[in-house]
Amino acid sequence: xxxxxxxxxxxxxxxxxxxxxxxxxxxxxxxxxxxxxxxxxxxxxxxxxxxxxxxxxxxxxxxxxxxxxxxxxxxxxxxxxxxxxxxxxxxxxxxxxxxxxxxxxxxxxxxxxxxxxxxxxxxxxxxxxxxxxxxxxxxxxxxxxxxxxxxxxxxxxxxxxxxxxxxxxxxxxxxxxxxxxxxxxxxxxxxxxxxxxxxxxxxxxxxxxxxxxxxxxxxxxxxxxxxxxxxxxxxxxxxxxxxxxxxxxxxxxxxxxxxxxxxxxxxxxxxxxxxxxxxxxxxxxxxxxxxxxx
Amino acid sequence: xxxxxxxxxxxxxxxxxxxxxxxxxxxxxxxxxxxxxxxxxxxxxxxxxxxxxxxxxxxxxxxxxxxxxxxxxxxxxxxxxxxxxxxxxxxxxxxxxxxxxxxxxxxxxxxxxxxxxxxxxxxxxxxxxxxxxxxxxxxxxxxxxxxxxxxxxxxxxxxxxxxxxxxxxxxxxxxxxxxxxxxxxxxxxxxxxxxxxxxxxxxxxxxxxxxxxxxxxxxxxxxxxxxxxxxxxxxxxxxxxxxxxxxxxxxxxxxxxxxxxxxxx
Numbered sequence: 067x068x069x070x071x072x073x074x075x076x077x078x079x080x081x082x083x084x085x086x087x088x089x090x091x092x093x094x095x096x097x098x099x100x101x102x103x104x105x106x107x108x109x110x111x112x113x114x115x116x117x118x119x120x121x122x123x124x125x126x127x128x129x130x131x132x133x134x135x136x137x138x139x140x141x142x143x144x145x146x147x148x149x150x151x152x153x154x155x156x157x158x159x160x161x162x163x164x165x166x167x168x169x170x171x172x173x174x175x176x177x178x179x180x181x182x183x184x185x186x187x188x189x190x191x192x193x194x195x196x197x198x199x200x201x202x203x204x205x206x207x208x209x210x211x212x213x214x215x216x217x218x219x220x221x222x223x224x225x226x227x228x229x230x231x232x233x234x235x236x237x238x239x240x241x242x243x244x245x246x247x248x249x250x251x252x253x254x255x256x257x258x259x260x261x262x263x264x265x266x267x268x269x270x271x272x273x274x275x276x277x278x279x280x281x282x283x284x285x286x287x288x289x290x291x292x293x294x295x296x297x298x299x300x301x302x303x304x305x306x307x308x309x310x311x312x313x314x315x316x317x318x319x320x321x322x323x324x325x326x327x328x329x330x331x332x333x334x335x336x337x338x339x340x341x342x343x344x345x346x347x348x349x350x351x352x353x354x355x356x357x358x359x360x
Numbered sequence: 361x362x363x364x365x366x367x368x369x370x371x372x373x374x375x376x377x378x379x380x381x382x383x384x385x386x387x388x389x390x391x392x393x394x395x396x397x398x399x400x401x402x403x404x405x406x407x408x409x410x411x412x413x414x415x416x417x418x419x420x421x422x423x424x425x426x427x428x429x430x431x432x433x434x435x436x437x438x439x440x441x442x443x444x445x446x447x448x449x450x451x452x453x454x455x456x457x458x459x460x461x462x463x464x465x466x467x468x469x470x471x472x473x474x475x476x477x478x479x480x481x482x483x484x485x486x487x488x489x490x491x492x493x494x495x496x497x498x499x500x501x502x503x504x505x506x507x508x509x510x511x512x513x514x515x516x517x518x519x520x521x522x523x524x525x526x527x528x529x530x531x532x533x534x535x536x537x538x539x540x541x542x543x544x545x546x547x548x549x550x551x552x553x554x555x556x557x558x559x560x561x562x563x564x565x566x567x568x569x570x571x572x573x574x575x576x577x578x579x580x581x582x583x584x585x586x587x588x589x590x591x592x593x594x595x596x597x598x599x600x601x602x603x604x605x606x607x608x609x610x611x612x613x614x615x616x617x618x619x620x621x622x623x624x625x
Contacts, residue, residue, distance in 0.1 A: 238469070240465065240467060240469035241469060241471055241472070243427070243465060243469065244465065244469045244470075244471065244531070244534075245471070245481070246427065246430070246458065247425060247427060247458055247462065247463035247465075247535075248458060248459070248462070248481060248482040248485060248534065248535070248538060249455045249456065249457075249458035249459035249482065249485055249486065249538065250455075250485050251455060254485055258481070258485075259471055262472070262473070263471075263472050
């Protein structure tokens, strides 16, 4: 390259302009995503902040939901999450384990895999109707906490199965070889080496599914969520109020919708905080496991 | 004991043979990996398996503890007799076979758990629960793997925190913790630096006091340094087998000579 060309290169050649533009463009994309998330959280925070108080969290709604708090839907959502996880996690992890460690890749496995993939693509309202016909009517569980939890469990199963399978597949084959070479059986290898090594990633999957469960409305409307209950569910056969449904009710079916705006935003804020809170517990647990295995 | 004088003309007649391999064939699907292998491995000696990549030496090693069972389409015919028992007979308990035939892998693969738990893994699998005895086994195994001084103060920290060479010695400690008769090693130093390699080689020389060692190596100098017997594999055939000193000084087969003098491979 002679001097002339180099001087010409000092100016903004096309590819240099393109290079800078692309950098800026990608930065803008990334930044706007961050802004969007934080903007959303900030907006909800400022709109809902005024509604928050100790009473708001500990009192049930009063006066046709224009006053009082959200203790009943808050506890209800918590009950739904815990119960649906009790159903979904063992089944989901076991199925993931089957795919990753036990299945031989035959026709049955393909069929099962297809079923899981289909399940993941089913709209949540269909799960609601499915839960209504199977749990509520056929099994006679009625519109109840347990029906809604089972329906939510079905909804998150594909998510848990897929993430659990990925977690098990990510465990290095070296570990399995080492275990087998010492005379371990398949179950001993899975139980003592593969499961503990995969646990952090499995937990991450569970966290994601908790967020999903806590935020879903459609599957529980038909199966156990109540418009209003005077107190929290004492038995798994009671109906429950749930935060997402409560938000829907406040925003669309209240007696005085515009007057209760701050309650609506307050409820959204609490739901958001609940999901983030549960996630933090999961993340703390995951870090703990990671430290143990390092 | 068996005599093999008529097979290879080697003078192992009076030797104490631990593993006797005869008519061994291994197929991976349509691929004929090992062809009619006959071999006798002598107790408390180091036997090295050498040969170019893909010659079947690692596959042969994995026949001895039946790790080939996990490979789909693998089919073994013939016999491997360890202590008067054909390990490919129907009545063989693979679990107890692998307890008696330990294995060390190419890449150090300690489990993601503490140093202590790594070594105690094997004994625990086989039902050892007594804490005092476990402590004793763990200490002796780590000492046996020449690692004790380096880790005695941190038995509860993770095995993954050790250096590569230490990890490999931890794996050796883990393998000898079940008190096996045989220790199989699949290129145990290929992922290590020269210093760590030297330590492992020194350790292998000590191990033969108590164990029978079969080692796969791509490094001929290593085979010459540490082994008593050497088997040269080529394209699935066992070309030549005999005392290491003889193989390396006066090989009988032209192909062996070409390989060890570096003309191919």
